[in-house]
Amino acid sequence: xxxxxxxxxxxxxxxxxxxxxxxxxxxxxxxxxxxxxxxxxxxxxxxxxxxxxxxxxxxxxxxxxxxxxxxxxxxxxxxxxxxxxxxxxxxxxxxxxxxxxxx
Numbered sequence: 001x002x003x004x005x006x007x008x009x010x011x012x013x014x015x016x017x018x019x020x021x022x023x024x025x026x027x028x029x030x031x032x033x034x035x036x037x038x039x040x041x042x043x044x045x046x047x048x049x050x051x052x053x054x055x056x057x058x059x060x061x062x063x064x065x066x067x068x069x070x071x072x073x074x075x076x077x078x079x080x081x082x083x084x085x086x087x088x089x090x091x092x093x094x095x096x097x098x099x100x101x102x103x
Contacts, residue, residue, distance in 0.1 A: 002049045006059055008040040010069035018094035021087050028079040030091040033071045040067060046076035054081060062088050068095075 014034040021029040035041065040063055044055060058081045066088075079087070 002044075002046050002052075004042075004044040004046065004052050004055055006042040006044075006056065008042070008059070008063045008067060010038050010040050011067045012069070014068035014070040014095060016095040018091045020091045020094060023075045023077050026078050026080075026083075028074055028076040028084065028087055030087045031073040032091050032095060033073075035069050035071050038069050040070055040072060042072045042074070044074045044076060046074075046078075048076070048078050055084075057081075058084050061085075066092055068092070 013036075014032060017034065018032045019030070021027055023029045042059060046055075062085060074084070076084075
């Protein structure tokens with residue numbers, strides 16, 4: 001089990017929380033919570049050790065386009081980089097749909 005922590009600058013504010021996925025065989029859970037730090041604070045708990053560079057690359061690519069101020073928690077059980085990117089996009093979409101539903 002490995003715990004990774006990353007921070008990225010944020011350019012916009014996340015306004016809603018979201019939770020997607022489950023921790024299970026080959027999958028992951030993503031929890032997004034807004035913060036007021038102007039940072040994306042990421043905590044990853046993964047069952048697979050030694051992939052910090054891959055996690056960093058996936059997250060950097062995602063946050064180049066989606067740098068919302070948030071605390072992001074990822075609980076991983078061996079998901080592929082493609083699955084990670086899909087779940088991140090899904091969690092962000094959930095926050096957008098919550099915001100849209102309020103209008």
